[in-house]
Amino acid sequence: xxxxxxxxxxxxxxxxxxxxxxxxxxxxxxxxxxxxxxxxxxxxxxxxxxxxxxxxxxxxxxxxxxxxxxxxxxxxxxxxxxxxxxxxxxxxxxxxxxxxxxxxxxxxxxxxxxxxxxxxxxxxxxxxxxxxxxxxxxxxxxxxxxxxxxxxxxxxxxxxxxxxxxxxxxxxxxxxxxxxxxxxxxxxxxxxxxxxxxxxxxxxxxxxxxxxxxxxxxxxxxxxxxxxxxxxxxxxxxxxxxxxxxxxx
Amino acid sequence: xxxxxxxxxxxxxxxxxxxxxxxxxxxxxxxxxxxxxxxxxxxxxxxxxxxxxxxxxxxxxxxxxxxxxxxxxxxxxxxxxxxxxxxxxxxxxxxxxxxxxxxxxxxxxxxxxxxxxxxxxxxxxxxxxxxxxxxxxxxxxxxxxxxxxxxxxxxxxxxxxxxxxxxxxxxxxxxxxxxxxxxxxxxxxxxxxxxxxxxxxxxxxxxxxxxxxxxxxxxxxxxxxxxxxxxxxxxxxxxxxxxxxxxxxxxxxxxxxxxxxxxxxxxxxxxxxxx
Amino acid sequence: xxxxxxxxxxxxxxxxxxxxxxxxxxxxxxxxxxxxxxxxxxxxxxxxxxxxxxxxxxxxxxxxxxxxxxxxxxxxxxxxxxxxxxxxxxxxxxxxxxxxxxxxxxxxxxxxxxxxxxxxxxxxxxxxxxxxxxxxxxxxxxxxxxxxxxxxxxxxxxxxxxxxxxxxxxxxxxxxxxxxxxxxxxxxxxxxxxxxxxxxxxxxxxxxxxxxxxxxxxxxxxxxxxxxxxxxxxxxxxxxxxxxxxxxxxxxxxxxxxxxxxxxxxxxxxxxxxxxxxxxxxxxxxxxxxxxxxxxxxxxxxxxxxxxxxx
Numbered sequence: 105x106x107x108x109x110x111x112x113x114x115x116x117x118x119x120x121x122x123x124x125x126x127x128x129x130x131x132x133x134x135x136x137x138x139x140x141x142x143x144x145x146x147x148x149x150x151x152x153x154x155x156x157x158x159x160x161x162x163x164x165x166x167x168x169x170x171x172x173x174x175x176x177x178x179x180x181x182x183x184x185x186x187x188x189x190x191x192x193x194x195x196x197x198x199x200x201x202x203x204x205x206x207x208x209x210x211x212x213x214x215x216x217x218x219x220x221x222x223x224x225x226x227x228x229x230x231x232x233x234x235x236x237x238x239x240x241x242x243x244x245x246x247x248x249x250x251x252x253x254x255x256x257x258x259x260x261x262x263x264x265x266x267x268x269x270x271x272x273x274x275x276x277x278x279x280x281x282x283x284x285x286x287x288x289x290x291x292x293x294x295x296x297x298x299x300x301x302x303x304x305x306x307x308x309x310x311x312x313x314x315x316x317x318x319x320x321x322x323x324x325x326x327x328x329x330x331x332x333x334x335x336x337x338x339x340x341x342x343x344x345x346x347x348x349x350x351x352x353x
Numbered sequence: 354x355x356x357x358x359x360x361x362x363x364x365x366x367x368x369x370x371x372x373x374x375x376x377x378x379x380x381x382x383x384x385x386x387x388x389x390x391x392x393x394x395x396x397x398x399x400x401x402x403x404x405x406x407x408x409x410x411x412x413x414x415x416x417x418x419x420x421x422x423x424x425x426x427x428x429x430x431x432x433x434x435x436x437x438x439x440x441x442x443x444x445x446x447x448x449x450x451x452x453x454x455x456x457x458x459x460x461x462x463x464x465x466x467x468x469x470x471x472x473x474x475x476x477x478x479x480x481x482x483x484x485x486x487x488x489x490x491x492x493x494x495x496x497x498x499x500x501x502x503x504x505x506x507x508x509x510x511x512x513x514x515x516x517x518x519x520x521x522x523x524x525x526x527x528x529x530x531x532x533x534x535x536x537x538x539x540x541x542x543x544x545x546x547x548x549x550x551x552x553x554x555x556x557x558x559x560x561x562x563x564x565x566x567x568x569x570x571x572x573x574x575x576x577x578x579x580x581x582x583x584x585x586x587x588x589x590x591x592x593x594x595x596x597x598x599x600x601x602x603x604x605x606x607x608x609x610x611x612x613x614x615x616x617x618x619x620x621x622x623x624x625x626x627x628x
Numbered sequence: 629x630x631x632x633x634x635x636x637x638x639x640x641x642x643x644x645x646x647x648x649x650x651x652x653x654x655x656x657x658x659x660x661x662x663x664x665x666x667x668x669x670x671x672x673x674x675x676x677x678x679x680x681x682x683x684x685x686x687x688x689x690x691x692x693x694x695x696x697x698x699x700x701x702x703x704x705x706x707x708x709x710x711x712x713x714x715x716x717x718x719x720x721x722x723x724x725x726x727x728x729x730x731x732x733x734x735x736x737x738x739x740x741x742x743x744x745x746x747x748x749x750x751x752x753x754x755x756x757x758x759x760x761x762x763x764x765x766x767x768x769x770x771x772x773x774x775x776x777x778x779x780x781x782x783x784x785x786x787x788x789x790x791x792x793x794x795x796x797x798x799x800x801x802x803x804x805x806x807x808x809x810x811x812x813x814x815x816x817x818x819x820x821x822x823x824x825x826x827x828x829x830x831x832x833x834x835x836x837x838x839x840x841x842x843x844x845x846x847x848x849x850x851x852x853x854x855x856x857x858x859x860x861x862x863x864x865x866x867x868x869x870x871x872x873x874x875x876x877x878x879x880x881x882x883x884x885x886x887x888x889x890x891x892x893x894x895x896x897x898x899x900x901x902x903x904x905x906x907x908x909x910x911x912x913x914x915x916x917x918x919x920x921x922x923x924x925x926x927x928x929x930x931x932x933x934x935x936x937x938x939x
Contacts, residue, residue: 154523156519156522156523159519159522161445181638181642183525183526183527183638183641184525184638185525186522186523186524186525187524187525190523190524191523193516193519193520193523195516197514197516197517197519197520198520199517199520199521199535199539200517200538200539201538209521209524209526209534209535210524210525210526212534213521213524213525213526213530213534214525259520262520262524263523263524265524266524266525358823358826361825361826362823362825362826365825365828365829366736366825368728368731369728369729369731369732369735369736370732370736371725371728372724372725372726372727372728372729372730372731372732372799373728373729373732373733373736373737373745375725375729375795376725376726376729376748376749376752376795376796376799377745377748377749379752379792379795380748380749380751380752380755382763382767383755383759383760383763386763386766386767387759387762387763390766431655432655432658432659433655433659434655435651435652435654435655435656436652436655436656436658436659438652438655439649439652439653439655439656440656442652443649443652443653444656450653450656453660454656454657454659454660457659457660457663457664458659458660459922460663460919460922461659461662461663461666463846463849463918463921463922464666464853464915464918465849465850465852465853465854465855465889465914465918466853466855467853467855467889467892467893467911467914468666468670468853468911468914468915468918469666470892470893470896471670471892471896471907471908471911472665472666472669472670474896475669475670475673475908476665476669480669496662496666499659499662500659503656503659527641527642527644527645528645528648528649529644529645529648529649530641553754556756557754557755557756557757557758557759558756559756559757559758559855559856560757560855560856560889560893563893563897564893564896564897584756584758587758587759587762588758588761588856588859588860591758591761591762591765591860592765592859592860597766600762600766601766604759604762607756607758607759608755608759611754611755611756611759612751612754612755614754615750615751615754616747616751619747619750
């Protein structure tokens, strides 16, 4: 089953072409990792999947991105798309409000007002994000009082609260310490039972630890895409091999 | 060090201590003068009495001031916040609209209050036929505080990290929802500080109100009554009545209001920085 | 969610988005339009009056007798002179003292007392002009009266008050300008063997020149536009020294003067007809002065390195 189908995508920032003819399929209930050196376009592609690039002046996308067969640029309202495709950012960015309100924010946006229903969603999402036990006694406290790792799991819980199909993660552990990172990785593996996950990472070990499929990007091109085990053991392209053996990047 | 360098060194030290010393001495002498003499002249009746003869109770002036502050905020606050939101959240940073609007706002904030007074007099008092009235004063000062509100609200909005907005968009929230539920609440302290600063400005304003709201010392009947604010009364009592005792008492009340507001704005703005 | 409902809500959301955006745009346009409205009203009343009196007469005439029954005179030169001279002298005094105060705050103030002192300077800036005026009446006028004679209402009193009033503007903005100078200027100078004061006065402060000049201009703007405090102490007589020789007499400092702003405010309440319109004419002149100061500031900001602007 395919969640995203990306066909011949070219992406431009004004005159600069950031992605060249990208084609790939993201499978449901699997973890897909994008790797590559800084500026290779992996984050750009991720942001094209929930149209966060729309917010950048002069950004233009050609080709098609299908979510369950529907073109997200032509046939879907952007806010509906982003409800179905959640995103977790590089740096934890909880809103400056209580833990509870952070989680309830998304459901409220989409019209859920009933208190019992919100309570239920908050608890479920915090449990799913493996942070319930740590915050259940401080739901009314400011989310900014949590530690960095807790904040990031809170942000994951927040994106789960709108019941997305897909979760996009943009280097979610790059601002965290190793212990918090391990917790998040464990959590991501748990999440793939219910969600499709696309993760951008700088860290190749992370990709091997958690992902099912890996795409390697270089200078806006997708060089290679396949099973993670294959990419890291028998890369078919010389450039992939150079990168994963640490010869550059 | 050569002796010439030593002398210059001492001289420069003297300069900076002189600079700050003069400034603090000015503040302290104004404060002490008004507090010491004001307390002696102040009485409960002079501030609160509702039945004292005209000019012997500050109550009408306090009420006039209050009315002008409240209504001016009712007019200027939504406009100011709206304009700041447009400039900071919607407009493209270097678009011509933004450049022109910003230039206008900077110019507005540099215009002396007497010019606002002239305009208010011409437009509200004469052209609209409102005569000297609280509403002419209200509309005049609401233009005066507009640039203060816009600029400090913009500063407050600019201080909100982009990542908050991104987080909200990524959950499928629209722009307006994001602004209303995330950006503005996060900026609320800065906006509050700007509101208090504007109140301080209105309470302290004299020239513009002298020309628009008039100098009547009675309780206002409605918004078309003429009415002196505390500051306008402060001027009248000093210059036209020449009654120093009442002037000191009025000065103490006025100063307490204005400096209290300034300290409050300061406090809130500092709290904002810590977050 | 049912897709029909979904479409309906998204249409509603889009409608809200468009409406609010337009609403916010209107807010900022209203703010800009008020300036145009102000310019329009003041110029459309002031310019015809200036024309009627004759621009040259109006600007260079030395006699202001607007209520004279047969031959009213509308010469505003004495007011221009008073505004000019009081601003210049107050600026010369205030800019130096203010700059030194700013340097103190930035480099000499012990950390422990920085907050209280900074707050006091900010309070100084928050005192309304009518209270400065009152201070003038209560303290400065008697002082001048007792030491130099006369009523005390004088150019000198106006200068003292204006100097006091522009101090906080210059200290606060000047400090911000100095603070914005990158630290390596100061450290670099120290490492070359310059003393603390040499590093500050010869390296850091010159580097902050752009921002300090901005502070100066805003200080000048404040002095030119100040109304109430000046009315209360200046004496408001529209007169100026007859000859250059008279100008350098001490009596010039002790003579009462009337500035542009006090001229407007004093007479507005009872003026009518051409007299009133000439007051708008004075407003036009004042407005042009203020706008020129603003433009100078804008040009300065563009041409000079202003670290405060860049950060």
